[in-house]
Amino acid sequence: MTSRSKLAVLGWLLAALVTxxxxxxxxxxxPTPQFKYAGGTENLSDxxxxxxxxxxxxxxxxxxxxEVTAPYSSISLMQYRSDVSRKVRRLKVRWKVRPDxxxxxxxxxRNRFFSVVFRLDGATHVLILRVPPRAMRPYLAEIDLKxxxxxxxxxxxxx
Numbered sequence: 527m528t529s530r531s532k533l534a535v536l537g538w539l540l541a542a543l544v545t546x547x548x549x550x551x552x553x554x555x556x557p558t559p560q561f562k563y564a565g566g567t568e569n570l571s572d573x574x575x576x577x578x579x580x581x582x583x584x585x586x587x588x589x590x591x592x593e594v595t596a597p598y599s600s601i602s603l604m605q606y607r608s609d610v611s612r613k614v615r616r617l618k619v620r621w622k623v624r625p626d627x628x629x630x631x632x633x634x635x636r637n638r639f640f641s642v643v644f645r646l647d648g649a650t651h652v653l654i655l656r657v658p659p660r661a662m663r664p665y666l667a668e669i670d671l672k673x674x675x676x677x678x679x680x681x682x683x684x685x
Contacts, residue, residue, distance in 0.1 A: 565625035
């Protein structure tokens with residue numbers, strides 16, 4: 527093989543490598559699900575894993591079984607606690623999945639619950655997601671800002 531043909535082959539290999547690297551870098555991996563449906567009025571099964579998306583109009587929980595969108599203007603209560611509050615548990619709504627009674631009611635360092643109560647089409651809806659503190663922290667400020675409402679956060683200093 528001549529040096530000219532060796533350079534051509536080397537050039538071709540280098541071009542192929544650059545193209546493959548660029549294609550791999552352009553591919554975005556799906557985010558790891560950090561939220562689990564733990565209860566509410568929506569047609570999702572308990573434990574459906576997904577992600578929470580925030581846009582200018584509302585927050586959307588998406589999992590394999592479907593999605594739930596709560597427009598910020600319709601939200602009446604948002605809580606992030608180590609348990610599901612009595613206030614949320616006692617709501618007179620059509621629960622599709624009741625919050626698990628085996629989940630510790632009074633704390634627990636591993637399970638945390640983000641509860642959202644909102645009204646759509648004249649009905650009250652509840653969305654309860656199980657999410658660890660390290661995954662939820664980045665969302666709290668953004669939700670407060672976009673919703674123009676505060677998330678009631680139970681102190682987690684003991685954690």
